[in-house]
Amino acid sequence: MNKLKKNTDFMEYRKERSKMLLSRKNQLLLEFSFWNEPLPRTGPNIYELRSYQLRPGTMIEWGNHWARAIAFRQENSEAVGGFFSQIGELYMVHHLWAYRDLQSREDTRNSAWQKDGWDECVYYTVPLIQKMESRIMIPQKNSPLQ
Helix, strand or coil, rough: HHHHHCCCCHHHHHHHCCCCCCCCCCCCCEEEECCCCCCEEEECCCCEEEEEEECCCCCCHHHHHHHHHHHHHHCCEEEEEEEEEEEECCCCCEEEECCCCCCCCCHHHHHHEEEEEEEEHHHHHHHHEEEEEEEEEECCCCCCEE
C-alpha cells in the first residue's frame, strides 16, 4: 500500500472515487462445498444475488438443508455459486443464480415447487433467516459471467 500512496494517479483516483461512495462493507466469503464452482458463462444472462442474514448458530443447519436442496435448482444450470461469510458480517449467506431473463427466473423458481422435497427445504430453512434481500444484476461487458 505504501507504493500505491506514492502513485499520484492512484491517489487522484481514490480522491475522486471517495466523492461517489456513501458507504462500503467488506466480507471474506467461502464457497459452500456442495455448490458448483462459479465458471465463466456465455450470455446474455441476468443474475440474481440472494443474500440471507441467518440467526446466529444456524449456519450448519442451513448448509445441511441446502446440500440436499441444491439438486432441485441444478436442472437448468442456473446455480452459479453459494457462499458464506467468514470475516465481516457473520452468518451471511449469498446465493448467485443465472437466468436468461426475468420470465425465465419466474418459470425456474415456480418449477422448483413442483419437485418433491423443495417445499420441505423451504419449510426448514425459512425459520433460520433473520433478513433476506434479492438483487437483479446485469453483467458488465468485461465480466466473465455473461
